[in-house]
Amino acid sequence: MQSFSYIPNTEQDRREMLATIGVDSLDALFSDIPDAVRFKGLLNLPDAMSEYEMMNELKRLARQNVSLEDAISFLGAGAYQHVIPSVVDAMISRSEFYTAYTPYQPEISQGILQAIFEYQTLMAELTGLDVSNASLYDGATAIGEAAMMACSHTRRNRVLVSAAVNPDYRAVLDTYARGQHVETDTIAEIDGATDHTELVAKLQDDVAAVVLQYPNFFGTIEDVRAVCELAHEKKVLVIVSTNPIALGLLESPGALGADIVVAEGQPLGNSLSFGGPYLGIITVKEALLRKLPGRIAGQTVDREGRRGFVLTLQAREQHIRREKASSNICSNQALNALAASVYLSYMGPDGLYNVAKQCLAKAHYARDCFIKAGAKAVHQAAFFHEFVLDLGPRSEQILDTLKKDNIFFGVPLRSLGSRYENAVLLAVTEVHAKSAIDEVANRLEGLL
Amino acid sequence: MQSFSYIPNTEQDRREMLATIGVDSLDALFSDIPDAVRFKGLLNLPDAMSEYEMMNELKRLARQNVSLEDAISFLGAGAYQHVIPSVVDAMISRSEFYTAYTPYQPEISQGILQAIFEYQTLMAELTGLDVSNASLYDGATAIGEAAMMACSHTRRNRVLVSAAVNPDYRAVLDTYARGQHVETDTIAEIDGATDHTELVAKLQDDVAAVVLQYPNFFGTIEDVRAVCELAHEKKVLVIVSTNPIALGLLESPGALGADIVVAEGQPLGNSLSFGGPYLGIITVKEALLRKLPGRIAGQTVDREGRRGFVLTLQAREQHIRREKASSNICSNQALNALAASVYLSYMGPDGLYNVAKQCLAKAHYARDCFIKAGAKAVHQAAFFHEFVLDLGPRSEQILDTLKKDNIFFGVPLRSLGSRYENAVLLAVTEVHAKSAIDEVANRLEGLL
Amino acid sequence: ENFPLIFERSKPGRKAYSLPVLDVPDVELSTVVPDGYQRKEMAALPEISEVDLVRHYTGLSTRNHGVDSGFYPLGSCTMKYNPKRNELAARLTGFSQIHPLQPTETVQGALTLLYRLQNHLSEITGMDAVSLQPAAGAAGEWTGLMMIRAYHEARGEKRTRVIVPDSAHGTNPASAAVAGFTTITIPSNERGGVDLEALRDALGNDTAALMLTNPSTLGLFEEDIVEIADLVHRAGGLLYYDGANANAILGQTRPGDMGFDVVHLNLHKTFTTPHGGGGPGAGPVGVKRDLIPYLPVPRIVLREDNLYDLSFDAKASIGKVKGFYGNFGILVRAYAYILTMGPVGLKRVSEDAVLNANYLMKRLSEAYDVAFERICKHEFVLSGRTLKKNGVKTLDVAKRILDFGYHPPTIYFPLNVEEAMMIEPTETESKETLDAFVEVMLQIAKEAEETPEIVKNAPHQTVINRLDETQAARAPVLRYRKPTVL
């Protein structure tokens, strides 16, 4: 009989176990499946591969991708290349963490529970709000959850979304909204920032929340404070989607007045991995705590008064609320949250500031270089580490030429409309050496 | 002040600690170094690199090597490419293992001590002898240690070494022998096997041991049994250097009569790593136990009768014997030994047999293919997974041409004398797909 | 002694981080950051050296039980062994260091993998197309239900109700709610299956779908599945398959063949991707042909020039359900698993999962009430009601199990069994492990009889004993705050 590394029972084990059960064949254990729907024969899948063959096959596939180790990439738009300290993977690779389930049994899960508690503290600190959950799926779904939560809390069902919010996030939000019969409405952007005039016009009584991004999709540092003031006048909540790296240097959305902060946590020590698994961050003001979706860890004591941690406030959650739930989230991104905690603990306040500062300085340097090389600025607003350039009518060919040398210059924005027909969005971080920026600027100059 | 990830003390810590010590500067702590030999200024080394820069630099160097993932290689001669199960690195990467020292405190070192005890058992089982130590440095030095041990035990100081023993091992043995005023003498090989006639002639009263390899340097399955009979008649010990993979299928040297078995343990789950760290295996008959160099773990009980393990028989060791020691070994290759244990436990008897069988079958298949392609057999003796081919006068160019396509056809043997002027030694293992062998045979045919 | 929080290990000025020196001109913040937008107070992140950080998280890890630590028969969670080779595969540079927006020509390997995985999961479930996007089982449910809604709406039908059995996971009704449906819960019959009468009563022209976990959370295969499917379809509804328990049926039967229209799988259950202490998982969703137009975008497609591509071109699609294309790193692991097992291995998985469960059920029936006396699939439910006479609750049994180095079963679920204990051994456990667990369970049953206090006061061997969950919820402390120095 073919053996499989992950299936221990021997033929003799199987015989003994069947005898104990009191049936004479394995087939008898499947006799409750109506014959009409029994699957006969074998699934049409490739034959089992040994570890060596499987790994070779996957290495072959992996080599068919151009990894960023072999490229210069200014791609961002929601996923960012950063330095990931080696300790991150070393710690999340501790098997007691990654092979565990949700910590339902606190006595043997203090490791993860305390780690979640620490994560919640870090997120609250970073975003300037009171409470964090244990994580959501990613930055895109976090906006969806936040908006639904805002509707549930305000009992209103209209959400205003800035056009300067990542279009992918807006698309996911739209799906969430359709699900719960919520309407979304877009607020236009001017020069890469939310148009406050339009916002004011649309801030009607049925509006639950305004969603904006800070720094926004174009990299612009939005005037969150002003938006919060406008919205709060109408008792409208403000949901700010942010970049956690930027918060090493920019004022926290909480301090600016945001009621709910969400973020894509990938930049905090999580690898790019072609888009996932990433980390959905959400923090809220205390008042919103009972509407916060997902797991939450809380501190308590054991019978001897020792500090310990448990999952708490479960009355909010789907397994208790069932059909009355306003979120269905169950499993989340615990291991990515752990990575974020290790990352932030490793960087410390000084390190995070330093990363943010380098992103900012290098992005400004790169933008200047590329403009000198002939690209045109599209926006004039203040920005953090992303910005938009216009490469003119030959934009597509230029990107293509650079791509052939494994230079991924930026994300084309043509889907955003005619204004951005030839525009690309670039992100620059601490991984970009001056020499690489200069090299690309040189190449660009020759192409423009 | 520049900060370093691995140095925690802050400036304030340093000030407080100096105050407690009662000195006013760090310099004062080095005042015992005579000024004449104080090193002024900074060492002439590259400036500190951040983790990202350092890793990039090492990745750059690593990419300047052709890894065997990108090559077809029949190189062996003491270092072998095998399938390494993923569990091996996962287990030896547990930091409680790899960041620990030699287990001097058994109560908090049961993990490593039990692992050593299990390793000793595995080695004894595999080699067919009574006792193993916790490891030596590698296969080459293991022969040196074994020979010196034999001399010490027999109080004789002459060692006969087969010319079919790996020349590198012989060179290391020579260095050991010179150190301890031992003489070594070579027994010639005929058709890739030890010449028994010459052996008999040289088996004089002053001979402590005969050293042979099984399978030997040329891959030949030596007649160990016959050598043991000849040697034992003269009360000469037999030291057999073996390949642990071969012992999945070939009779154990212990069963054939060997007194001391040594081996390069690299093939047991240790990566090639450009020659090290590897694993020196040594096992002996019970009678030789008290002369066995290195650490040994033994079973015992604690005060409550629970089974436990300790380092034992330390009276043999350098830290007790000091100038009376016949070996100076202190640290060894514990982590490589652990890798070997994980490997063997994973493979089990059936797996090890299977690996050995595949090596044997593929080596025979490859040899036939290459001979059909025009290479000439050099030896006719039975062999395991290595063999010698003669490529004729254009040998060097042929190897060079293949190399340019990242085919490492074999190890040239020209240093062994005129008979091997155009000969190469090839090793074939379970990693070599038939398609790769066929491809190389095709290429070879075009070149010969 | 309390295990310190990372914040309690912090010391001002200590640094672990290591970054390249800034090699471009520094910027004066006030010239590039708008007034009032520089952070005034830095986030109170810990300041710690590398070794202290490593000791902190290593120490935390040793205060946690994972599958690698020991048996983990947590019902409905399929706590299988997580293969080490899959961890290596996901970490290959060519997978872990690619950006989701790279030109598709530069990520053909990744797209190939996704495309093949879609096809393999279609084959395994008997469906016609699969989307890999949902990040978790619940996300898969929601995605599936949104498609069901779109399907009915496209046909001009107003179907607002989703039927779920009382044994269903909480995510089922919750997902229905967030997809805009109302839920009807129907009771199980005495054999643990769907009560056909109740189903008939519930069905109507407002029925959007029946959600079924099969085998159910009771570990029982729905013997009437053919009739159920027929009833639902005839009422104009669709069938949704919750794949949480798919481990029991791999290669034995397929949701598609049973009549299901939409299915999600939990790759972190059936396909050995690690649970990560609560995630990330992946919840791919498969559909029958009629529902293909509604699949989320982008879809992974094979172009005529034999290159793989992302297609956003689907007018009827429910849209995007997640950023980018799903939890790629998890998908790589699942693909590695499928390649490793092949069709023979996957069938063997369900065989041994079911064998192990029945063996364990049989042996435990000696001391515990089995909720339903019939052959189970990959898991089964015991009731602790017989222990109650000495005041021992199922919770106590669970806590006592901790003392023996095992993770306890799921308790108090499903809701329709009193003092439920839901046990799922999985196929990756050996008979010896099951036997050792049986010995412990029998001993605990004996203790419950003879020395109930030992059980009621358990655990005794853990780093901490029972925690005050009431206090935790009543006066929530959800984050650390630095003590104010007076």
Next chain:
Amino acid sequence: ENFPLIFERSKPGRKAYSLPVLDVPDVELSTVVPDGYQRKEMAALPEISEVDLVRHYTGLSTRNHGVDSGFYPLGSCTMKYNPKRNELAARLTGFSQIHPLQPTETVQGALTLLYRLQNHLSEITGMDAVSLQPAAGAAGEWTGLMMIRAYHEARGEKRTRVIVPDSAHGTNPASAAVAGFTTITIPSNERGGVDLEALRDALGNDTAALMLTNPSTLGLFEEDIVEIADLVHRAGGLLYYDGANANAILGQTRPGDMGFDVVHLNLHKTFTTPHGGGGPGAGPVGVKRDLIPYLPVPRIVLREDNLYDLSFDAKASIGKVKGFYGNFGILVRAYAYILTMGPVGLKRVSEDAVLNANYLMKRLSEAYDVAFERICKHEFVLSGRTLKKNGVKTLDVAKRILDFGYHPPTIYFPLNVEEAMMIEPTETESKETLDAFVEVMLQIAKEAEETPEIVKNAPHQTVINRLDETQAARAPVLRYRKPTVL
């Protein structure tokens, strides 16, 4: 309960291994293996599934204390933090998957690294050339002494004696013995240094070398080093530097400048490569110009065409001392460390190693006898003699330390201090860690006074208590044997 041996988890017929199917014609063994050379009885390797194997070794790991588990002030072993980044570096495919006999053009990266590491270590030690081959400190000693022998022999001098101080590691005299020398041990003076009178007496025209660890194993810098070097050289001998304690002097002074002719370094001490539970380490050896001809082969050289190469061309060489070129994987880690620290960082290492040691010595002097009242370097020696009045031995103190999660100091070494405890904190520890350790040590001293039984019966918190070492040695059980079933 005993933690099972891997053999006790074995079950006939169980398999974890996974190999490609044989794709070439199978061979009939009897046709290719000589008669009597097929194995008759398979080695009794365990038969175990993958998860059981993983649980076995994971379980064993949790029964072990490493640097990542907590403070490890084991004197003379320099138990520093082992950087995670270095582990990654050594595992890069381009380093871990290259064969030592590949054509040198295909391993230029590896050779570049080795060449640069040689040069960096030369600079750090103040020597003229370095060989990276020795696998460990003791192997470095032996290699160095073999070169010293070759040097004297080449000059026609018969010098057979090596002088070592009484505080030396056991490897020093042992290495001298295996290099063919006899040893003269000289006592230390009252300040812990070399007794110059005794040295003068020992020196003669048979003196091959003086082996010195500086700072010594007492943690004391040899203040008379200039005079000592002069004395030895004038007697025609050479000076050997045992680099076990080099952590104290990085960037502060160099063996070469002190007058040493040969030096070895322990990369697994000073250069943060992990100890691996007893190895692998690396013991590179450096020499002054006059000894270069005797260095082991091969040497890593830079050819005129700017390619790196292996040179076997050295007639006077002592030959080969190890297979291939040394413990390459360890050398990669050490190189990564040197690049990480740079000249400023390495100097800071010795500063903080010495600062931490002096701070700890000062604080512990409150309750323990300090062996030598002077500034120490990276380590220091306490004597437990004052505790003896209540029958508490140094061994007991060490065992009691275990209860607090620390590894104890080295005990009963060096031999010239009664009830010695040799403490080396290293620079990777924080002041808080040292302070917490001090509190424990003071508490133990108090216990020794007030409740000595607690100390004498320690440890109390470990998975096992004191083991019967006498029985272990008297009736050695050195391997598992399957119990015979009667």
